[in-house]
Amino acid sequence: MRKFLVFLLIATFASGAAFAHGGKSHKLLGTVKELHGDHLVVTSTDGHEVTVTLTEATQYEKDKKAAKRSDLAAGVRVSIQLTEDDKRAVKVKIGTAAAAE
Amino acid sequence: MRWPVKLTLLVLVALVLLGGALFLSLLRRGFSAHDEPSAIEARIARGMRRWSAPADLREESNPLPLTPQVLAEARAHWADHCAVCHGNDGKGKTAIGEHLYPRAPDMTLPATQSLSDGELFAIIENGIRLTGMPGWGNGTAESAYSSWGLVHLIRHLPELTPDEIAEMEALNPKTPEEWEQMQAEEAFLSGDRPATSHSH
Numbered sequence: 001m002r003k004f005l006v007f008l009l010i011a012t013f014a015s016g017a018a019f020a021h022g023g024k025s026h027k028l029l030g031t032v033k034e035l036h037g038d039h040l041v042v043t044s045t046d047g048h049e050v051t052v053t054l055t056e057a058t059q060y061e062k063d064k065k066a067a068k069r070s071d072l073a074a075g076v077r078v079s080i081q082l083t084e085d086d087k088r089a090v091k092v093k094i095g096t097a098a099a100a101e
Numbered sequence: 102m103r104w105p106v107k108l109t110l111l112v113l114v115a116l117v118l119l120g121g122a123l124f125l126s127l128l129r130r131g132f133s134a135h136d137e138p139s140a141i142e143a144r145i146a147r148g149m150r151r152w153s154a155p156a157d158l159r160e161e162s163n164p165l166p167l168t169p170q171v172l173a174e175a176r177a178h179w180a181d182h183c184a185v186c187h188g189n190d191g192k193g194k195t196a197i198g199e200h201l202y203p204r205a206p207d208m209t210l211p212a213t214q215s216l217s218d219g220e221l222f223a224i225i226e227n228g229i230r231l232t233g234m235p236g237w238g239n240g241t242a243e244s245a246y247s248s249w250g251l252v253h254l255i256r257h258l259p260e261l262t263p264d265e266i267a268e269m270e271a272l273n274p275k276t277p278e279e280w281e282q283m284q285a286e287e288a289f290l291s292g293d294r295p296a297t298s299h300s301h
Contacts, residue, residue, distance in 0.1 A: 066262065081138070
């Protein structure tokens, strides 16, 4: 009986640890190509152009500190945490300006 | 048999049959943590949470003086132990917190903030039965110090700044894959990696 209970306990926690069915947000690394009112166009590291919507809830970070939307500019490198549908930006980390390549 | 007695018996039989049918229907359907707890369950759970705190703790105020160091230690502790379910901001919007039954609460709201310091301490130390909240205490002075520090942090959650959240994110537990991704991201943002990896 005790073995069964231990098994049940392990199975319960193992199933919890295996929980991974939910959608997962993605990150987009790239360089800002265009900046518009409610969205920006990013050239991703694999060369694709991706349009991302900026919302009022979008957070900005630069040098590990809170930043503002006005810190974004064309040509800067960004890491964007996207919503599960890959359309809206949850958080934009702003990096250095990309060197001309 | 008089008619009021007959009517009462009839109503009782109908209620028993209805209850039985409802019970069988629930058994057939099974129980899922995806369901929202009913109002009755939520009320009972809140009551149980309140009663679960030892009586001598319920009205106790936080004996640990609030200092920047205490708050910094509590943020680090929260980021490492609590954020996986509650989120760094305490709103419970995490993959685990949103799927627990009951859900991890938004701790910035009055339902949590109206609890006394002692009740919050008791919850951290002893956990809450039949929920995902474990008891973290081990009866030592170190454990009590950490838990009272966390009580200060819970009070501070509604005013948590973006800088404090960013600091906590760096302290959240990470898998080796997440560490790799974080390092790659930092290298990219600082310009140590090419802006594009494709070749023409």
